[in-house]
Amino acid sequence: MESNKTVEVLYNKQILPAYYKLGIGWKGLTDIEPGQFVMLRLTGRIDPLLRRPFGVYKILGQGIEILYKVVGKGTRLMTGLRPGDMVDILGPLGNSFPNPISSPFAKEGQRGMKIIMVAGGIGIVPFYLLGVKGQWSGSRQVLLFGGMGKEDLPGLEDFKKLGINIFISTEDGSVGKKGLVTDLLKKELSKKGNYIVYACGPKGMLKEVARIADKAGVACYVSLDQVMACGMGACLGCAVKVRERKNVGQGFSPANVFYKIVCKDGPVFDAKEIDWEAI
Incomplete structure (x- = not known):
């Protein structure tokens, strides 16, 4: 079951020019399955305001490791995190x-x-x-x-x-x-x-x-x-078009065009479901 909490940074190591490993302490961590993700935000900042999705790379006993690539403002700010800093985290989310x-x-x-x-x-x-x-x-x-x-x-x-x-x-x-x-x-x-x-x-x-x-x-x-804003399926910002009505499941279907929500129905999908021409 997902939880929303503020947790401590354990380490933040650059491993390649554009890639970092971020260790996060997480007491009471529930089991995480391959493919699940968390939504993370830098504590005390309003820019960027929204959390960003990150896949869970490793489980560290009472913590997790996130492997991330520097691609924009949010991840550039993350490179400045130091041990003892705090981050807001929501998860684990999604399927596996x-x-x-x-x-x-x-x-x-x-x-x-x-x-x-x-x-x-x-x-x-x-x-x-x-x-x-x-x-x-x-x-x-x-x-x-x-x-x-x-x-x-x-x-x-x-x-x-x-x-x-x-x-x-x-x-x-x-x-x-x-x-x-x-x-x-x-x-x-x-x-x-x-x-x-x-x-x-x-x-x-x-x-x-x-x-x-x-x-x-x-x-x-x-x-x-997919770009996500909430991570829980409420904002519908990460919708993807699927091929047939029978594959919609928990998705929504405005105007007979069928979608699934990546954060709620995914992020893992049967490849046959996805309308690849619409991606």
Whole structure:
């Protein structure tokens, strides 16, 4: 169940030119599932006024670690946080990536399903918890990690320590295979096996991942990164168009155009639900 509280900064470390790890103390922390997020605001500031969404990267006992990228005013201000500073936090929020063994697409008694995690840059965030907590009985995992270059692969060393098979692509060829991470996905799916794809990253990457998985007849779930204001579905600011009425669930449907709310219904969705042409 989500909670709203003021918590203490434990550390704020720069790990790459545009990426930081923020440790936050959180007494009484409830369990957090891979893909869930929190809404964070700097205590005592009115600009930016609204909280910003951040995926939970790690659980630190009585605390969490947020891996964030500096992209605007709010995250630039966050780089100045020091141990002992306070931040306002609301969470955990949202749903999580499904357990492939208990999901409808898993055959009865299915074991050995291979989870393909496809991450682009900061889209790596939900997959560390998945690597730690999501190694369900009989499941195997592989990480396909893409970025612009070597400075766009945050957390890479953390995943190496987990012992997960990792394949890397960079657009400039500075690390791994030169090209797009979706090229790695095509290669992985060309191998014989029973797969499910989980993806998080830029919308263009997610659209292509969804297309590739659909063509291969493989189940695919995507975590959408959408601008949010409230994080609880009240403001409807993070609505995304979905394809069919039967997939709407808890969404709303003005003028026969159907939507779901990313913060409330997501952020993880079956890729078949999303109207990718409207993204």
